[in-house]
Amino acid sequence: MELLISLGQGLLNTLKDVIPIAVIIFGFQLLVIRRAIPNLKKVLIGFTYVLIGLVLFLQGLEQALFPLGKLMATQLTAPEFLFKGLAEIPNQIHWQDYMWVYIFAAAIGFATTIAEPALIAVAMKAQEVSGGAISVWGLRIAVALGVSVGLTLGVFRIITGTPLQYYIMVGYAIVIVQTFFAPKMIIALAYDSGGVTTSTVTVPLVAALGLGLASTVPGRSPVLDGFGLIAFASLFPIISVMIYAQLAEWREHKKQRRKQDAL
Amino acid sequence: MKSQFSSFFKHFIASARDLSAIVAVIAFFQLVILQQPIPNLADILVGVLLVMLGLTFFIRGLEMGLFPIGESMAYAFARKGSVFWLLAFAFCLGFGTTIAEPALIAVAAEAANVAAVGEMIAHTDAAMNSYATGLRYTVAVSVGIALVVGVLRILKGWPIHYVIIGGYITVVVITFFAPAEIVGIAYDSGGVTTSTITVPLVTALGVGLASSIKGRNPMLDGFGLIAFASLTPMIFVMIYGMVML
Numbered sequence: 042m043e044l045l046i047s048l049g050q051g052l053l054n055t056l057k058d059v060i061p062i063a064v065i066i067f068g069f070q071l072l073v074i075r076r077a078i079p080n081l082k083k084v085l086i087g088f089t090y091v092l093i094g095l096v097l098f099l100q101g102l103e104q105a106l107f108p109l110g111k112l113m114a115t116q117l118t119a120p121e122f123l124f125k126g127l128a129e130i131p132n133q134i135h136w137q138d139y140m141w142v143y144i145f146a147a148a149i150g151f152a153t154t155i156a157e158p159a160l161i162a163v164a165m166k167a168q169e170v171s172g173g174a175i176s177v178w179g180l181r182i183a184v185a186l187g188v189s190v191g192l193t194l195g196v197f198r199i200i201t202g203t204p205l206q207y208y209i210m211v212g213y214a215i216v217i218v219q220t221f222f223a224p225k226m227i228i229a230l231a232y233d234s235g236g237v238t239t240s241t242v243t244v245p246l247v248a249a250l251g252l253g254l255a256s257t258v259p260g261r262s263p264v265l266d267g268f269g270l271i272a273f274a275s276l277f278p279i280i281s282v283m284i285y286a287q288l289a290e291w292r293e294h295k296k297q298r299r300k301q302d303a304l
Numbered sequence: 305m306k307s308q309f310s311s312f313f314k315h316f317i318a319s320a321r322d323l324s325a326i327v328a329v330i331a332f333f334q335l336v337i338l339q340q341p342i343p344n345l346a347d348i349l350v351g352v353l354l355v356m357l358g359l360t361f362f363i364r365g366l367e368m369g370l371f372p373i374g375e376s377m378a379y380a381f382a383r384k385g386s387v388f389w390l391l392a393f394a395f396c397l398g399f400g401t402t403i404a405e406p407a408l409i410a411v412a413a414e415a416a417n418v419a420a421v422g423e424m425i426a427h428t429d430a431a432m433n434s435y436a437t438g439l440r441y442t443v444a445v446s447v448g449i450a451l452v453v454g455v456l457r458i459l460k461g462w463p464i465h466y467v468i469i470g471g472y473i474t475v476v477v478i479t480f481f482a483p484a485e486i487v488g489i490a491y492d493s494g495g496v497t498t499s500t501i502t503v504p505l506v507t508a509l510g511v512g513l514a515s516s517i518k519g520r521n522p523m524l525d526g527f528g529l530i531a532f533a534s535l536t537p538m539i540f541v542m543i544y545g546m547v548m549l
Contacts, residue, residue, distance in 0.1 A: 044350070057404055058404055058405070058406065058499070058501065059501060061400040061401060061403070061404050062397070062400060062401055062501055062502070062505065064400070065393070065396045065397055065400045065401075066373060069377070069389070069393050069396070070377065070380075073384075073386075073389045073393070074377065074380045074384065076380060078373065078376065079372070079376055080372065083368050083369070083372070084368065084369045084372060084373050085369070086368055086369070087364075087365045087366070087368030087369020087370065087372070087373075088365065088369040088370075089365070089369075090362070090364050090365025090368060090369065091361070091362055091365030091366065091369055091370060091501065092365075093358075093361045093365075094357075094358045094359065094360070094361030094362030094363070094364070094365055095358065095362060095500065095501070096358065097354045097355070097358030097361065098354070098355055098358025098359055098362060099358070100351075100354050100358070101350075101351040101352060101354030101355030101356075101357075101358055102351070102355055103351075104347060104350065104351030104354065105347070105349075105350070105351025105352050105354075105355065106326060106327075106330065106351065106352075106355070109334065109342070109343075109348070113330065113333055113334065113338065116338055117333070117337070117338070122338070141333075141337055145333055145337075148329045148332075148333075149326075149329055149330075151329075152325035152328070152329045153326060155322055155325050155326075156322045156325070156326055156355075158359060158362050158363070158500050159498070159499070159500045159503035159504065161322070161363065162363075162366055162370075162371075162503055162504035162507065163503060163507055163527075163530075165366075165367075166371070166504075166507050166508065166511055167527070170511055170522045170523050170526060171523055205487060205488055205491060206476075206487060206491075209475075209491060210479075213472045213475075213476065216472070217469055217472065220465045220469070225524060226521075226523045226524055228464060228465055228524075229464045229524060229525070229526070229531070230527045232464065232468055232527075232528055232530075232531030233507070233527045233528060233529070233530040233531045235495075235531065235534060236494070236495065236497075236503075236530040236531060236533060236534030237498060237503050237530055238495070239495040239496060240407070240496075240498065240500050240503070241499075241500050242326075244407055244496060265418065265422075265485060265488070266488075267488075268488030268489050268492050269488045269491060269492065270492075271491075271492040271494075271495040271496060272488075272491035272492050272494065272495060274495060275494060275495035275534060
C-alpha cells in the first residue's frame with residue numbers, strides 16, 4: 042500500500058516534468074508544423090513507457106540505493122570511522138587519512154554513471170550515427186572512468202580546501218589542448234558527454250558525499266565547500282572521451298602500419 | 305507478441321547488467337569496509353527490481369517515442385525552412401524543460417541558503433524564495449539561449465570548438481569578478497540542467513537536423529547541443545550572483 046502511494050506521488054512528480062515537454066512538442070507540431078505525427082500511436086506508447094520507466098526507476102532508487110548510499114557517504118566521512126584504530130581523534134587531519142573515501146568516490150562515480158539513462162540514450166545515438174565506430178559500451182566506460190577520476194579529485198579538493206576554480210581552469214586548459222589533437226568526429230560528442238553524466242542517479246549520491254565531507258572535515262563549511270563535485274563530474278568525462286577516441290585512432294594507425302609492413 | 309516479449313526480456317537483462325555495478329559497490333562498502341549488515345533487505349530487493357523494470361521501460365520508450373519524435377520534428381522544420389520557428393522551438397524546449405527540472409529546484413534552494421548564510425540577502429523565507437526563483441528563471445533562460453545558439457551552429461556549420469572554447473574563456477573571466485560564494489553553485493548548475501528526458505530529445509533533434517541539412521555531418525555537427533546547455537548556465541548564474549549583490 043505504501044509502495045502504491047509513493048508510486049502515485051512519483052507519477053505526479055514525473056508528470057510535472059513531462060507535461061511542459063509534451064505541451065511544447067505537440068503545440069509546435071499542431072500549430073507550426075501542422076502535420077500529423079508519423080506513427081502517432083507508437084510515439085504515444087513510447088511516451089507512456091518513458092513515463093512509467095522513470096517513475097519505477099526513481100521509486101526504486103529512493104527505496105533501495107539512495108538511503109544506503111547516502112548513509113554510507115556520511116559514515117565513511119565520519120571521524121569515528123576514519124580513526125577507528127586510534128585511541129583519540131587527532132587534531133590535525135591529513136588528506137591521506139581519507140583513503141576509503143577516495144576509493145568510494147571513484148567506485149560510486151563509475152557505477153552510477155554506467156546506470157545513467159541519459160548517457161545510455163546518447164551512447165545509443167552515437168553508435169547509430171557513427172556506424173558502429175563508437176560503441177555504446179566503449180563510450181559509457183570512457184565517460185564512467187572520467188566521472189570516477191573527476192569525483193576522486195573533487196573529494197581531494199574538498200578535503201584539502203583548495204579553490205575550485207583552479208582545478209576547473211586547468212581542466213579547461215587540458216580540454217582545449219586535447220581538442221586540437223583529438224579526432225574531429227569525437228569533439229562534439231565529447232563536449233556533450235560532460236553534460237549527460239550527471240543526472241538522475243549520480244547527483245543525489247554525489248551531493249550526499251560532498252555534504253558529508255564538507256560537514257565533517259575540520260575547517261570546511263557545508264554551505265560553501267559542499268559544492269563543486271558535479272562540476273568535476275561534468276568536466277573530466279570530456280577529457281576521458283577524447284582520450285578514448287585518441288587511443289582508438291592510435292590503435293587503428295598501428296594496425297594499418299602493421300598491414301603495410303606485412304605487404 | 306512473442307517477439308515483443310523476448311525483446312523486453314533482453315532489455316531487462318541488459319538493465320540488470322547496467323545496475324550490477326552499483327549494487328556491487330554498495331554491498332562491498334557496507335559489508336566489507338563498514339562491516340554492517342544490510343538493513344531492510346526485502347525492501348531493497350524490491351527497489352532494485354523496480355529500478356531494473358524502470359530502466360527497461362525507459363529505454364523501450366526512448367526508441368519508440370522520444371528519438372522518433374525528436375528526429376521527425378527536426379526533419380519537418382528543415383523541410384519547412386523557417387529558421388524563426390525552429391529557433392523558437394529550440395528556445396521553448398530549453399526553457400520549458402529546465403524550469404521544471406527537480407534537480408535545478410533543489411540547487412536553487414540550496415543557493416538561496418548559501419546566499420542567506422553569507423549575508424548577501426536577508427535571511428527570510430520571502431527573500432530566499434525570490435532569490436531561488438530568480439535563479440531558476442536565469443538558468444532556464446540560459447538553457448533556452450544555449451539551444452538557440454546550438455541550433456544556429458548546426459544550421460551555419462560553425463566548428464563547435466571555437467564556440468565552446470569561447471564559452472570557457474568567458475567562464476574563466478567572469479569567475480574573477482563573481483562573488484566567491486556563487487562560484488561553486490554556478491559550476492555545478494551546468495551539470496544539473498540536462499535531465500533524463502531532455503537529453504535524448506535534444507540529441508535526436510540535433511542529429512536529425514544535421515542529417516537533414518545538406519553539407520552537415522551528423523557526427524560532427526549533430527552533437528553539441530547538450531554541451532551548450534551545460535555551459536551557459538555557469539555564465540548566467542555567475543552574472544546573476546554579481547547583479548543581485
